[in-house]
Amino acid sequence: MNRADFPILNELVYGKPLVYLDNAATTQKPQVVIDALNDYYLHINSNIHRGVHCLSQQATNEFERAREAVRQYINAASTQEVIFTRGATESINLVAASFGRTYLQPDDEVIVSEMEHHSNIVPWQLACEERGAKLKVLPFNEQGELIISKLETLITERTKIVAVAHVSNSLGTINPIEKIISIAHQHNVPVLIDGAQAVAHCPVNVQALDCDFYCFSGHKMYAPMGIGVMYGKTQWLNEMQPYQGGGEMIKDVTFEKTTYNELPFKFEAGTPSVGDVIGLRTAIEYIQNVGLEKIATYEQELLTYTAEKLSKIDGMRFIGEAAQKTGVISFLVSDIHPYDMGVLLDHQGIAVRTGHHCTQPIMTHFGIPGTVRASFALYNTFEEADKLVEAVIKAKNMLM
Ligand code: PMP
Secondary structure (H helix, E strand, O other): OHHHHHHHOOEEEEEOOEEEEEOOOOOOOHHHHHHHHHHHHHHHHOOOOOOOHHHHHHHHHHHHHHHHHHHHOOOOHHHHHEEEEOOOOHHHHHHHHHHHHHOOOOOOOEEEEEOOOOHHHHHHHHHHHHHOEEEEEEEEEEOEOOOOHHHHHOOOOOEEEEEEEEOOOOEEEOOOOOHHHHHHOOOOEEEEEEEEOOOOOOOOOHHOOOOEEEEEEOOOOOOOOOOEEEEHHHHHHHHHHOOOOOOOOOOOOHHHHHHOOOOOOOHHHOOOOOOHHHHHHHHHHHHHHHHHHHHHHHHHHHHHHHHHHHHHOOOOEEEEOOOOOEEEEEEEEOOOHHHHHHHHHOOOOOOEEEEEEOOOOHHHHHHHOOOEEEOOOOOOOOHHHHHHHHHHHHHHHOOO
């Protein structure tokens, strides 16, 4: 689908056509996004806001148009709820630090799930450590599905926030976040959703979900690296202390007292990555032109096809067999180390990721060192899926 839009897919590796199946780590960029970056630096590069000159005003307009594009993409109620960050990691760190400083008291509790990426664990550990609060963990079952019934028993009157992934980067599980949000809200507990693995693969409507925070990275949705979004409900953002101090986030500064700027600027200290924000807008427009529903359906077909073929290989073990999944296949073959498999796949031109995928608790749960992970994007083909299967068989024969 739309393969020709992605110039890098014509690259050869070791003289073989690149089969890029590492999309959960980062996606490739369409020509329009590369052009948007180029155009920005060729024609309007300038610092934004408060600039009286023409380029600065143009750059500011483009930057704020991008905020509106993000607002529309996730259906936020207002652009003041859309904060630009460097990525999902920074977005979650922002919430953990600011929310923690504002609301966490000694002996309070934060709930995360057992399948979180380290970037939705460690920032909460830091916040808990700083405030004397406790981290609690919602477990998952052998299929890699969260045991939602345990959430009710984990939540107490000391629970201040629940933070879970929309989609697991290692297991591919699509979590029932509507249910999680509804349970948490019945106890007046806000919910942060880590949407890093969801935004390019399924429609997200933050108002319908009623989540309190939703965090994601641009580079996993065909946009440049170094740009991300933290969506937060106005009520929280108004109450929360700022994350970083500096230019742009202030209203008035004296040595005695500083007052903060209005939203969203209160959380955007310093010069932002303007070109990348414009690149993100272009990527959003690109996804919308292709159609997110169409992408989701196509990736599901690829997932079903590939999993079915891989399952025929003797010794194949899937890690993550949830009923609801995105196009992420984590697997092991017999007792072959994932790294050895990864290297041999690479030599056949196939880019996959191996290891713990920044989710060590998942690996501990299954008692494994890591997995081989193939993950799809809209440009992958059934022919590439066949190549992966052939290459796994070949690697297996070489290693056993
Ligand atoms: N959460 C999940 C589920 C992820 O997959 C990732 C990236 N692997 C992140 C958070 C962190 O994203 P980034 O490195 O772009 O900040």
